[in-house]
Amino acid sequence: MPDEHDDGQGAGWGGSAGFDLETADALQGCFLILSLLFRYPGPEVYQNLSEHLQGFEPFFQAYAGRSPRLIPQEELQAEYVRLFVNNRGFVPVIPYLSYYRDSNRLLAGNSLKRIRDHMKRTGFVLDEDLGELEDHLAVLLEFCARIFSKCPRAEPPAEDEGVRLQTLLQPCAGYLLEAAPEMRGLIREHAQYDIYRVAGDTLENFLLDLDLQ
Amino acid sequence: MSAMKMNRRRFLGVSGGALAAATLGSGLGQLRAAEDSEDLSKFESQGNKVSIASNCAMCVNKCGIIAEVIDGRLHKINPNPEHVKSRGMLCAKGNAGAALPYSPDRLKRPLLRTGKRGEGKWKEISWEEAYRHAAEKLAELKKKYTNRSSVAFASTEGLQEEFFYYLVSGFGSLNTVRHPTLCLSTNIQGWSSVYGVYPDADLRHAEFVVMIGSDRAQSLITPDSVDFQRYKPKGQILVYLDPRFTETAAKADKWFAVKPRTDMAFTLAMTHVILQEELYDKAFVAENVHGFEQFREHIFSNEYTPEWAETKCDIPAEEIRWTARQFARHAPRSVIYPGRRSSFYAHEVYFRQTCAMLTAICGCWDVKGAVVPKSSVSLSSHTPLFPFFYDVEERVDKEAVGIVKKVVPSVVDCPLVGTGLPEDSCAFLSERDGSWITFREAVLHDEPYPVRGFFVFKQNPVQSVPNTSKTLKMMEKMDFICVIEQQMSDTAWYADLVLPHSTYLESWDPCHALSGIWPVVVARQPVIQPLFKTKTMFEISRGILKEMLTIPELWEDTDPEGLEDFKKTVMEEILDQPIQAYMEHQLSKYPGAYEQILEKGVFALSDQPQYGTTRKKGFRFKTKTGKIELFNERFQAKGLDPMPSYCEALRPRKEGEYRFLVGRTAWHTHSSTQNIPHLWEIMKENAIWINTEEARKLGIRNGDSCRVSSKAGQQTLKAYVTEKIRRDAVYYVNGWGRLSPGMSLVYKKGASEAEILEDTMDSISGSAAMHETYVTLEKA
Incomplete structure (x- = not known):
């Protein structure tokens, strides 16, 4: 990302820079808006995108160099299905992490198992009525957002709070980071509207910026 | 753990609070916090391995499977050794079924x-x-x-x-x-018109088998394909007719490259030999068969001799005689294999009738090693x-x-x-x-x-x-x-x-x-x-x-x-x-x-084969006369020819046309499995088989891209130049050349069968006749 945006105020996961509630709140929002973008735009999701997308303009500008423009709901739904759900015989952008991380390019591989276990250990479970897998991009991004709800609201946070949160975040966000370049490439190749290209660009650059290694 | 190097300006300008309240706080979340009292062990991977018995659905056979499941994920599918029908066999398709639920392309919601x-x-x-x-x-x-x-x-x-x-x-x-x-409706109609039912062949115990266009080594049917592979080497004699040298032909004692659409000349001539030399089972015929005299007269008056048949089907008269005599000699443990998919030609029902009639006159019916009516639980x-x-x-x-x-x-x-x-x-x-x-x-x-x-x-x-x-x-x-x-x-x-x-x-x-x-x-x-x-x-x-x-x-x-x-x-x-x-x-x-x-x-009620139900005294077959009909009373009543008469094959409309043949492979089910990665690895595209001499005339070399055209359409695929097919026919297996640009593995690979085939049909059964299309071929 271009350095001209850098104000030099690094927000550390730990150490002297500390980890404040403002950071947690902002990170939660960033993961959440990405989660919404990569979710099927049913009426409620679409409504939330309509209401909140604009508020995240600086975020998208910073990581994609432009903001996502919402298209009419029916068009967005068709585009989402075409890209991520079912196309004529194949899915251009598989939204499941196992597909990218496990060797046989199938769903529900070992990565899903590890993600599911990690979520469970962190105290979260997937809503069973959803009929979805835990390694779906939107679910993982929501999980990452929920990590920050674990940040104690009392000020100031413990000195090692950032490290603790990073530890919780790392397995899933790390998996996301591994898959993000390929997903971004596929989105760029197949998307008909810019909104998902912006989302893909932002996802990869944002995760890179988190420096989760 | 390194320090976070995020640039705060990039995201600190946003606030997640409102969004979190609107989504996570309003029931829009996909995850939920586990309750304190909740037993979370069900979500945890504990390495629990279970084996669950079920049945395959990758094709029609429904072979027995044992699924190995670890922590709720299917890891492997094994054959079920106790399955009476599939006899402990599981083919490539059955194994590849383990990937099916995990296909990223599957439909997920309405x-x-x-x-x-x-x-x-x-x-x-x-x-x-x-x-x-x-x-x-x-x-x-x-x-x-x-x-x-x-x-x-x-x-x-x-x-x-x-x-x-x-x-x-x-x-x-x-x-x-x-x-x-x-x-297979022509097959069902043909055999049923003689016996009232569509039977199976006891390949496990048969001594002499005539297979006509049933490539059992590739087009798998259980238990037939298993029994064929297992018992054929133990002394069974197999005579195989096919315009192509297939995997089954490779295992046959005799392979005849029959001229397409003339199989019926072969079976009629076999019948002629058996009748003329009185090799048939007189006692069985007398007791069970209706219309024998008319049938004999029909075969003789039409002079369906081996010499006549040789001019039609390109199989030497002496070979037809040998096959007929061997068939009668081994009766009742001789089989004309009824086959499965049989939608080859117009007039196909009559050809299938001749197969059934041959077995009937030799008494190869409902005994060990013969053609046997199906039993059911x-x-x-x-x-x-x-x-x-x-x-x-x-x-x-x-x-x-x-x-x-x-x-x-x-x-x-x-x-x-x-x-x-x-x-x-x-x-x-x-x-x-x-x-x-x-x-x-x-x-x-x-x-x-x-x-x-x-x-x-x-x-x-x-x-x-x-x-x-x-x-x-x-x-x-x-x-x-x-x-x-x-x-x-x-x-x-x-x-x-x-x-x-x-x-x-x-x-x-x-x-x-x-x-x-x-x-x-x-x-x-x-x-x-x-x-x-x-x-x-x-x-x-x-x-x-x-x-x-x-x-x-x-x-x-x-x-x-x-x-x-x-x-x-x-x-x-x-x-x-x-x-x-x-x-x-x-x-x-x-x-x-x-x-x-x-x-x-x-x-299963028993693991033993079931024979003899229809051999009991007074048994009534499900035909109009209650007997095995060589003269079909229903056909007669409907104005159809009551006995099978040879019908000349349609000829090419012009010079340079080839009869187009279709077929199967052992690792694909029609057009449904080509995009499964494990199966695609075995066969990545189809190619058109063309005889070496014909290819030379057309200037086509092995691997060349060819355009194949019929009245129905045109396709392009690679050439497989081979001696293993007659000069007057070409062939490719179906399942490729997909319309869908999204069938990532098979899109633009090979050619579609449905795009080329003309909609020709058998007029009695209404069955599509898949081998009645003529095509031309040229280098693309």
């Missing part, structure tokens, strides 16, 4: 079309919305056309298919069209009562004879037309099967009435019915198309509503009695939980029928009493109950059988 048909614009809808939509469309169609048969229902065999028929009968259409007229049936509707017209393929005679080339061109065809050219269709070719012509011409609704379960007619462009035109005429499938097939792509069906590894499938020499009962239980919001046909029929019951207009043309019976016997007693209750009832005659099905995946 999809409703929002753009133009085929444009690819969909939205996800809930199952409740999907059921409502389907029910409302059925009501609209009924109101608009005042004829329930204006909605057609297409399906393929499978354990859930009976529940598709609950939907069909609940709506009341008579227009159903199944796969047999693309598969009788299941307890339910008694669903469906309403009787008034607004229903007869099936289109019974009424559309005039249309078919005008437009189907074989019916016009076949030299036998006019010498015995009845007015209703599809006289012997099975009740539900219909005739695909006739059905499509009737829909295209709106005769005798418009068909505007189309429900499809597990069929892909765009790929499987000859002449794709006609199938697409037929679909364009529909007001509404609903497809129930596992993947976005070429047919689903043109639907309005797509309903995702669970895979066979995720569903309970009811018991099914597989008849045969070794009859068994199979069923399926889920080996894993459904990954997505998919459902079975049992659940889908229940959902749509329930919605239909809330629309009064759908029930105006039935009497209230019938409707109440339907609600009670179908909805309350069957569909509203767990499917396991249905299965338990099916097996209720056999204490412990249900538990055995769950434990072993299969139930």
Whole structure:
């Protein structure tokens, strides 16, 4: 990302820079808006995108160099299905992490198992009525957002709070980071509207910026 | 752990609080915090390994499988050594089935079309919305056309298919069209016209086997393919006829590269030899056979001699004599293999008749090593009562004879037309099967009435019915198309509503009695939980029928009493109950059988072959005379030739045309498995077989890209130049050259069969005749 945006105020996961509630709140929002973008735009999701997308303009500008423009709901739904759900015989952008991380390019591989276990250990479970897998991009991004709800609201946070949160975040966000370049490439190749290209660009650059290694 | 190097300006300008409140705080979240009291062990991977017995569904055979499941994920599928039918075998397709539930391309939720048909614009809808939509469309169609048969229902065999028929009968259409007229209906009609039933061959104990165009080493059928591989090397003699040197030919004692469409000359001449040399089983004939004298006179007066046959089928007369004598010598342990897919030629029913008649005159019937009528384990049936509707017209393929005679080339061109065809050219269709070719012509011409609704379960007619462009035109005429499938097939792509069906590894499938020499009962239980919001046909029929019951207009043309019976016997007693209750009832005659099905995946009354039922004194065959008929009384009554007469093959229309042949491989099921990575690894595209000498004439070398053209269409694929095919024929296996740009592994790879095949059919069974198309070939 271009350095001209850098104000030099690094927000550390730990150490002297500390980890404040403002950071947690902002990170939660960033993961959440990405989660919404990569979710099927049913009426409620679409409504939330309509209401909140604009508020995240600086975020998208910073990581994609432009903001996502919402298209009419029916068009967005068709585009989402075409890209991520079912196309004529194949899915251009598989939204499941196992597909990218496990060797046989199938769903529900070992990565899903590890993600599911990690979520469970962190105290979260997937809503069973959803009929979805835990390694779906939107679910993982929501999980990452929920990590920050674990940040104690009392000020100031413990000195090692950032490290603790990073530890919780790392397995899933790390998996996301591994898959993000390929997903971004596929989105760029197949998307008909810019909104998902912006989302893909932002996802990869944002995760890179988190420096989760 | 390194320090966070994030640039705060990049995201600190945003606040997540409002968004979090609006989403996570308002029930829009996908995750939930686990309750303190919640037992989370069920979500944890503990390395728990279980083995679950079920049955394969990668093709029609339903072989036994043992699924190895670890922490809820299917890791491997093994063969079931205790399965009487599949004999501990599991083929490449069966193994590859383990990847099916985990295919990223599978359908996950109901999809409703929002753009133009085929444009690819969909939205996800809930199952409740999907059921409502389907029910409302059925009501609209009924109101608009005042004829329930204006909605057609297409399906393929499978354990859930009976529940598709609950939907069909609940709506009341008579227009159903199944796969047999693309598969084995000529065989069924031919053999049944002689014996009243379609039998199996006891390949395990036969001593002499004649296989005509049944490539059992590649086109797998259990137990036949297993027995063929296992017992053939132990002394069985195999004579194999095929224009190609196949894997089966490689194992045969004698392979004859028969001229396509002339197999019947071979069987008639074999019959001539056996009759003339009096090698037939006189006692069996005297006791069991009707019309023997007329048949003998028919064979002799037409002079169906080996010398005559040699001029037709290119098999030397002496070889025909040898085969006939050996056949009689080994009788009754001699078999003319009935085969499976047999939709080769127009006039095919008569050819299949000759195979059945040969076995009959030699007494190769219902004894060890012969052709044997199938036995079955009788299941307890339910008694669903469906309403009787008034607004229903007869099936289109019974009424559309005039249309078919005008437009189907074989019916016009076949030299036998006019010498015995009845007015209703599809006289012997099975009740539900219909005739695909006739059905499509009737829909295209709106005769005798418009068909505007189309429900499809597990069929892909765009790929499987000859002449794709006609199938697409037929679909364009529909007001509404609903497809129930596992993947976005070429047919689903043109639907309005797509309903995702669970895979066979995720569903309970009811018991099914597989008849045969070794009859068994199979069923399926889920080996894993459904990954997505998919459902079975049992659940889908229940959902749509329930919605239909809330629309009064759908029930105006039935009497209230019938409707109440339907609600009670179908909805309350069957569909509203767990499917396991249905299965338990099916097996209720056999204490412990249900538990055995769950434990072993299969139930059999015996592991011994069943012979001799029809040999008992006084047995009445299911024919008009109650005897084995060499003179067919039903055909006679319908104005058909009562005995098989040789019909000259259609000739090429011009110089340089080749007869186009189709076939199968052991690792693919029709057009449904090519995009499965493990199977694609074995065969990545198809190629057209062309004889070396013909290729030289055309300047085509091995691997060259070739254009193949017929009256129906044109395809391009690579050439396989080989001595293994006759000079007058070319061949490629089906399943490639897909319409779908999304079938990532097979798109633009090889060629489609349906795009090339002309819609020619057998006039008695209504079966598509897959080997009646002539093509030209040129270097692309």
